[in-house]
Every structure is written in structure tokens, then in C-alpha cells.
Amino acid sequence: MKNLTKRQSEIFNFIKEEIESNGYPPTRSEISRTFGFKSPNAAEDHLKALKKKGVLDLAAGTSRGITLNNESSGIPVIGLVSAGGPILAEENIEKTLPKNPGILSHGVDFYLKVKGDSMIDVGIFENDLIAINKNLPVKTGNIVVARINNEVTVKTLLKLSNKLVILKPENSSYEDLEINPTKESLVFEGTCVGLLRDFS
Amino acid sequence: MKNLTKRQSEIFNFIKEEIESNGYPPTRSEISRTFGFKSPNAAEDHLKALKKKGVLDLAAGTSRGITLNNESSGIPVIGLVSAGGPILAEENIEKTLPKNPGILSHGVDFYLKVKGDSMIDVGIFENDLIAINKNLPVKTGNIVVARINNEVTVKTLLKLSNKLVILKPENSSYEDLEINPTKESLVFEGTCVGLLRDFS
DNA sequence: TTCATAACTGTAATTATATACAGTATTTAG
DNA sequence: CTAAATACTGTATATAATTACAGTTATGAA
Structure with missing residues (x-):
């Protein structure tokens, strides 16, 4: 994994914690709400950046379609x-x-x-x-x-x-x-x- | 609360496997597609039955809002x-x-x-x-x-x-x-x- | 200086999704 | 025998969610 920025790490960890506690990933809106973003697009941008850096995958057109890559290599x-x-x-x-x-x-x-x-x-x-x-x-x-x-x-x-x-x-x-x-x-x-x- | 029917077990296991492989639960449509249901309501009914039996929880109004009740209390x-x-x-x-x-x-x-x-x-x-x-x-x-x-x-x-x-x-x-x-x-x-x- | 990246706001459209209501047929428990 | 539960079809709709486009501001590298 590439070096995540501080903000990107925060986002990534939030997603991880949400999956841990709820059993499913958050939506763009939920991310935005948590971090105080006024636009869901802020979350979208972050997700794209995180995908680009390879730490997660996004399923197009799929609600909550976030798959973490880093997690479980054993x-x-x-x-x-x-x-x-x-x-x-x-x-x-x-x-x-x-x-x-x-x-x-x-x-x-x-x-x-x-x-x-x-x-x-x-x-x-x-x-x-x-x-x-x-x-x-x-x-x-x-x-x-x-x-x-x-x-x-x-x-x-x-x-x-x-x-x-x-x-x-x-x-x-x-x-x-x-x-x-x-x-x-x-x-x-x-x-x-x-x-x-x-x-x- | 654990006596699932055969069909309900199949549904439950499918949800479990989806979470395992994708990282997020399936939608009603995805469940229906997998089992050949012609209506997403068939899946809805199953989810309600499974919730009633206590093996999972449903978050209202939430896409993929299925949380499995891990019986793994340790x-x-x-x-x-x-x-x-x-x-x-x-x-x-x-x-x-x-x-x-x-x-x-x-x-x-x-x-x-x-x-x-x-x-x-x-x-x-x-x-x-x-x-x-x-x-x-x-x-x-x-x-x-x-x-x-x-x-x-x-x-x-x-x-x-x-x-x-x-x-x-x-x-x-x-x-x-x-x-x-x-x-x-x-x-x-x-x-x-x-x-x-x-x-x- | 200029360009790329990061980190957002704001708007809006399409589509993905949950979920109610109305049925039918079969099976199971009291 | 009967009511409840199971297992669906079929239709419909409000809303949840993705995601594109158009900007703004700040920062650090070439």
C-alpha cells in the first residue's frame, strides 16, 4: 500500500470500523456525515484516491460496494x-x-x-x-x-x-x-x- | 430461535458467504437472483423470517443493512x-x-x-x-x-x-x-x- | 510559475434498494 | 380442522446511494 495521507487514513479506518461494528461498509453520505463534509462527493473523492492507492476496491453502481484489500492476508x-x-x-x-x-x-x-x-x-x-x-x-x-x-x-x-x-x-x-x-x-x-x- | 428451515439456512449461508467474499451483504435483488426468485419480496420475506428467528438484524431503510448475529461469543x-x-x-x-x-x-x-x-x-x-x-x-x-x-x-x-x-x-x-x-x-x-x- | 494532488462545496441525475401491499400454494403445529 | 408459518409471484414507489460535472482553496514539486 502506498502512503496514505492523514485524512485518507482517517477515512480508511472509519470504513474499517464501520465494517467491524455493523457488518457492512458505509455509504458516501455516512462518511460525509461523520467527517462533517457538506457534499457526498468529498467522500467519493476520498474513495477514489484510496482505490487508486490500492487499499480498497469499489464496485461500480453498487451501494456500499467497498471491499478492503489490506485486511486479511493471514x-x-x-x-x-x-x-x-x-x-x-x-x-x-x-x-x-x-x-x-x-x-x-x-x-x-x-x-x-x-x-x-x-x-x-x-x-x-x-x-x-x-x-x-x-x-x-x-x-x-x-x-x-x-x-x-x-x-x-x-x-x-x-x-x-x-x-x-x-x-x-x-x-x-x-x-x-x-x-x-x-x-x-x-x-x-x-x-x-x-x-x-x-x-x- | 435456531431452528432454521432448510431454505432459510441456504439463504443465511449465502449471505454469510457474500459477506466473506465481497466484504458486504447482498441486496434483496441479489439474493433473489441467486435463488431464482422472480420477486425481491421473496428475499424480503426470508430476511424477515431470519430476523424473527434472531440470527440476523436488519437496519431499516439501509441498503445492504444486514448484520449477522455472530453466535461467536467466544x-x-x-x-x-x-x-x-x-x-x-x-x-x-x-x-x-x-x-x-x-x-x-x-x-x-x-x-x-x-x-x-x-x-x-x-x-x-x-x-x-x-x-x-x-x-x-x-x-x-x-x-x-x-x-x-x-x-x-x-x-x-x-x-x-x-x-x-x-x-x-x-x-x-x-x-x-x-x-x-x-x-x-x-x-x-x-x-x-x-x-x-x-x-x- | 505552472501543474498535480489533496481536500473539499454544491448541484443534480440516474439507478439501486428497501419495502409495503395484494395474492397463491404448500406445509406444519395445536 | 384450522390457524400459522413457509415459500414464493407480481406490482409499485419512496428513498437511499452512486457518481458525474463544475467549482474553490491550499500545498508542494518540477
């Missing part, structure tokens, strides 16, 4: 991460799951399908989906998704300093990873905010 | 189960979580907050929420919610016969429960279809 499930590219690269996306607002206390940017048994002591098993937020501040004690020398791994972050990062597998048969971030490439891809397991 | 989270009453009794409901269709392969009737460590070997930890479907056939090998002599427990069902039911805790320091259902009261409250853990 949350990607990342399976095996191929080396090199970004974790959310399309080739890594196994499928998408619907958004589930309100179930977890933090937002979820993607799910990562767990490989291996390095976290079984905290109840994270192979093929579980862990919910990742990629914008939370990386904090010791949290379970993080780290990329070390282009390999993605899930561990508990034990220590975080300029010269030493310690990542702890939650499985007594594995040893802690000690990384010197000045010598090895280390990127934090996100923090684990939840776990999802499907018994099918 | 999925209850069951904390401690008090002895005696049914598991879904109000006093057991700790809170409710929004429905999350499409995330788990089976429907979820309620979440049960896990107490104790009897299932840690399969990665079910204290305070995890396990998603329970109470209508799936009870099958050996599945993790089930059972009520034995009025006490609710979560275990793997190992054996199920008239004279002997074996419930296995997934923790090597616990022993299997062997129940004779002719002598002890045993009710299966549901089957575990998923697990939810929130790292907050």
Missing part, C-alpha cells in the same frame, strides 16, 4: 528456512493461518515450525508452531529465533552483550551456544510469544 | 473445575477467548487450563491451554479429558472397554490409572485437539 507459517534470504521470503512460507487477535498477548508476525528436539524441556516439540513477534525488544530469559551464520535456530537467550551471546538449548543433552557477535554473524529474527500445537 | 477457558456440576458451568469459566477458525483442524468447544505435570512428556505443561472438542469419538491413543468420580483429569487413553479403561499419564513418575467403569463413575468430557501456550 500469518505466514515458516517451515524450513533456506539459507541466504530473509526468513519471510516467499519460498519459506509453507502456508498461512488466519489472524487470531486476542488469543496471545503479543502480536504474531509469523509462525515457525519447530525442527528438532532442542527445546523439549520447555515443552516445545518437533512440528509445533511457535508464534514469533519480530519487533519485541530482545531480552535475556526469552526464547528467541536467532540466525547464526545464516542458520536459523530457536533457543533461550541467556546472555546478551557486545562480545558474548549465550543461547541455551532447553534439552540437557545439548550444550549452550556461545557466540561472539563480532566474529560470527548473528541476527535476532524475533521473540517467541506463543505456541500452537495441532492434534489432528 | 470460547470459554476452564480453569479449576469445581466438583459436582458440568464442566462448562459458569463458575468454572475463567474467561473467554475469541474463536480462531482455521487454526486447528478440529473445532474447539472449550479450553482447559492444565494443572500439574502429569503430561509433560508430551509437552503439555502447567498453565497451558488445551483445546477440547467434546463431540469427537473417544478413541484410544488420543489425549482425553475424563471425569473420574467427579474429578477432572487429562490423560492419554490407552484402553477402552466395558470393564477396563486405562488412562496413562505422560510422565514416567506417574502410574497408569486403571478404572472399572461399572464400579467407578467415568465420563469423557472431550478430546484434546490442540494446545495453546502464551509467553507473556
Whole structure:
């Protein structure tokens, strides 16, 4: 989506809220009434601008024929991460799951399908989906998704300093990873905010 | 209020699908066109009947003013189960979580907050929420919610016969429960279809 | 300076839509 | 058996809604 102006965002959000609360989009008149426009054409102009910017679609000759585009592209499930590219690269996306607002206390940017048994002591098993937020501040004690020398791994972050990062597998048969971030490439891809397991 | 006729269900589902795919409800004419009615009043009559039955609301004088009455008031989270009453009794409901269709392969009737460590070997930890479907056939090998002599427990069902039911805790320091259902009261409250853990 | 975009006012026409009224035929519950 | 509910046809109309055209004012970029 292109950059919406402040006013356009207001209009867009109003439409979104109306759909949320009523179950159907507003008319030009309703938009105008809400924003104090004296002409329904003001709303028409805004809708055209929003359509031009691609955030919604308008069905010609159709009352309330507003379809939001932005809304529901789902949350990607990342399976095996191929080396090199970004974790959310399309080739890594196994499928998408619907958004589930309100179930977890933090937002979820993607799910990562767990490989291996390095976290079984905290109840994270192979093929579980862990919910990742990629914008939370990386904090010791949290379970993080780290990329070390282009390999993605899930561990508990034990220590975080300029010269030493310690990542702890939650499985007594594995040893802690000690990384010197000045010598090895280390990127934090996100923090684990939840776990999802499907018994099918 | 829920006994819709076959035709009414068809109409209702069509409206639901239209909202899903277009983002706004259909008009009387669109409904009539879809079902081959020769008068928009046929649709009007149906809408009135559906309103009367409480499954939707109509905004007078409003185009596409159909609001579906989401029966999705949320999925209850069951904390401690008090002895005696049914598991879904109000006093057991700790809170409710929004429905999350499409995330788990089976429907979820309620979440049960896990107490104790009897299932840690399969990665079910204290305070995890396990998603329970109470209508799936009870099958050996599945993790089930059972009520034995009025006490609710979560275990793997190992054996199920008239004279002997074996419930296995997934923790090597616990022993299997062997129940004779002719002598002890045993009710299966549901089957575990998923697990939810929130790292907050 | 000039042109495009944004953000409106004001008017008006066409058409999309809701919805009442008057019927008919069939099915269902008391 | 009868009244009510279901499931429509057919007609009609007020009004809800889209949307074009013609302007105004302000702003920022070329």
C-alpha cells in the first residue's frame, strides 16, 4: 500500500470500523456525515484516491460496494528456512493461518515450525508452531529465533552483550551456544510469544 | 430461535458467504437472483423470517443493512473445575477467548487450563491451554479429558472397554490409572485437539 | 510559475434498494 | 380442522446511494 495521507487514513479506518461494528461498509453520505463534509462527493473523492492507492476496491453502481484489500492476508507459517534470504521470503512460507487477535498477548508476525528436539524441556516439540513477534525488544530469559551464520535456530537467550551471546538449548543433552557477535554473524529474527500445537 | 428451515439456512449461508467474499451483504435483488426468485419480496420475506428467528438484524431503510448475529461469543477457558456440576458451568469459566477458525483442524468447544505435570512428556505443561472438542469419538491413543468420580483429569487413553479403561499419564513418575467403569463413575468430557501456550 | 494532488462545496441525475401491499400454494403445529 | 408459518409471484414507489460535472482553496514539486 502506498502512503496514505492523514485524512485518507482517517477515512480508511472509519470504513474499517464501520465494517467491524455493523457488518457492512458505509455509504458516501455516512462518511460525509461523520467527517462533517457538506457534499457526498468529498467522500467519493476520498474513495477514489484510496482505490487508486490500492487499499480498497469499489464496485461500480453498487451501494456500499467497498471491499478492503489490506485486511486479511493471514500469518505466514515458516517451515524450513533456506539459507541466504530473509526468513519471510516467499519460498519459506509453507502456508498461512488466519489472524487470531486476542488469543496471545503479543502480536504474531509469523509462525515457525519447530525442527528438532532442542527445546523439549520447555515443552516445545518437533512440528509445533511457535508464534514469533519480530519487533519485541530482545531480552535475556526469552526464547528467541536467532540466525547464526545464516542458520536459523530457536533457543533461550541467556546472555546478551557486545562480545558474548549465550543461547541455551532447553534439552540437557545439548550444550549452550556461545557466540561472539563480532566474529560470527548473528541476527535476532524475533521473540517467541506463543505456541500452537495441532492434534489432528 | 435456531431452528432454521432448510431454505432459510441456504439463504443465511449465502449471505454469510457474500459477506466473506465481497466484504458486504447482498441486496434483496441479489439474493433473489441467486435463488431464482422472480420477486425481491421473496428475499424480503426470508430476511424477515431470519430476523424473527434472531440470527440476523436488519437496519431499516439501509441498503445492504444486514448484520449477522455472530453466535461467536467466544470460547470459554476452564480453569479449576469445581466438583459436582458440568464442566462448562459458569463458575468454572475463567474467561473467554475469541474463536480462531482455521487454526486447528478440529473445532474447539472449550479450553482447559492444565494443572500439574502429569503430561509433560508430551509437552503439555502447567498453565497451558488445551483445546477440547467434546463431540469427537473417544478413541484410544488420543489425549482425553475424563471425569473420574467427579474429578477432572487429562490423560492419554490407552484402553477402552466395558470393564477396563486405562488412562496413562505422560510422565514416567506417574502410574497408569486403571478404572472399572461399572464400579467407578467415568465420563469423557472431550478430546484434546490442540494446545495453546502464551509467553507473556 | 505552472501543474498535480489533496481536500473539499454544491448541484443534480440516474439507478439501486428497501419495502409495503395484494395474492397463491404448500406445509406444519395445536 | 384450522390457524400459522413457509415459500414464493407480481406490482409499485419512496428513498437511499452512486457518481458525474463544475467549482474553490491550499500545498508542494518540477
